[in-house]
Amino acid sequence: MDYIAIDIGASSGRLIHANFQNLGGFKLEEIHRFKNEFQDKDGTDYWNFNNLVSEILNGLVEVKRKGINECYVGIDTWGVDYALVGENNSFLSDPVSYRDSRTKSVLQDFTSKMSLENLYKKTGIQLQPFNTVFQLFVEDKEKLGRADKLLLIPDLLGYIFTGKAVTEKTNASTMQLLNLKSRKLDSDVLDVLGIDEEIFPPLTEPGQILGEIQYDKFPNYDLPKVTFINVASHDTASAVVGTPGEGEEWAYISSGTWSLMGVEIPEGIATKEAFDSNFTNEWGVQGTIRFLKNIMGMWLIQEVARMQDYKYSYAELAKMASQEAAFQQFINVNDSRFLNPKNMIEELQTYCRETGQKIPETPGELARCIYDNLALCYAVELENLEKITGRNLSKLHIVGGGSNNKFLNQLTADICNIEVEAGPVEATAIGNLIVQMIATQGYGTLEQAREDIRNSVDLERYFPKNPLEIKEAIKGYKNFIDKKQLV
Structure with missing residues (x-):
């Protein structure tokens, strides 16, 4: 069929x-x-x-x-x-x-x-x-x-x-x-x-x-x-179905216009700690809950590319970012000012100017600013995720279009200090199809589907390198987000 x-x-x-x-x-x-x-x-x-x-x-x-x-x-x-x-x-x-x-x-x-x-x-x-x-x-x-x-x-x-x-x-x-x-x-x-x-x-x-x-x-x-x-x-519900996780010690980032970071759990968590960290309990398939955090995601780089009339591909922007110095700015990627600004480049620059930081000017500097701060945000939210759920997470699956970004994948592994497994790119479509097949062919459980994904899709693995520079950056980022200013 x-x-x-x-x-x-x-x-x-x-x-x-x-x-x-x-x-x-x-x-x-x-x-x-x-x-x-x-x-x-x-x-x-x-x-x-x-x-x-x-x-x-x-x-x-x-x-x-x-x-x-x-x-x-x-x-x-x-x-x-x-x-x-x-x-x-x-x-x-x-x-x-x-x-x-x-x-x-x-x-x-x-x-x-x-x-x-x-x-x-x-x-x-x-x-x-x-x-x-x-x-x-x-x-x-x-x-x-x-x-x-x-x-x-x-x-x-x-x-x-x-x-x-x-x-x-x-x-x-x-x-x-x-x-x-x-x-x-x-x-x-x-x-x-x-x-x-x-x-x-x-x-x-x-x-x-x-x-x-x-x-x-x-x-x-x-x-x-x-x-x-x-x-x-x-x-995102379909993307999580299409994520090849195994056991309970894994988290995911469904990476596209938004970055959705979370875990799959059997019951919701609506504690004060979850409220304070602004995590969400969205419903999944077969009675599961997607306990996750919405993070602004690739929208930032998409808008930077658009503001430059797509002169550079996303792969070119990532390459240019890799050649720039790391951690030159801290930004709160989830600030509402980045939701739909008239000009993302100007908004990022104004934000840095208002907070007394170095202003990113070139395409590479802008891309590096975005990728650094996305990965720093991932690290903070992964830590929150472990605290709230009580899980010791050992692997982070990145699925969706953003899983093609090798530079951000490695940066995420480094800053989050966790093994990253990237792919499949088509996790959402796969999840969509799996639910159809379960409905019409009695395909089976999510575990069976995910095992088939693991056995049939090429996945790339990234292992963390966590030097002192990264630890200091995480500390500085946390202080900045907490105080809304540089320390």
């Missing part, structure tokens, strides 16, 4: 093909790739959702051209963003991007209705101003009143293609609306928002059949016979 993973990130999407007979080798074929980006319309950043639909249909046409007449399909995307659907299936607007500025000051406003500590205790979700709960807090109330359904991005796509509305749990947990203990929508949080539970379609587990595509809605496309499956529709 043929399977298609539709994997859509904040900058691009693609359709990946695999055949069940190829499972042991995880032989993947990219069928179609397309760009994805948000656009400013009258001062608000919206996703171009109609383009996503068109590109998926174009990809499915290409699937049939390849001679695949019947297939299963799963969709994963980023989290938190949603669309409101009114009567007669009318879309009240395109989805607003989480990078839009509408929630910039929402955390303080929200505390007038509920303390952030109480919100975290209920949901276990990391406090980020762009979470769905905060987007809904500032949402147009008139529009909310006209809404019949609220659908997260992958569920919205599934609804358009099949007519079936669900709320898939791994992605739904990112909303910060679900109670960590009851695993249901939290009525107290909904009351704060003034939203009725009926606006949310039923919660569903990853691995359930959604339905066949509505062919009559797309008469201009020559489509194969397609059956959609609810996979782990949050891309």
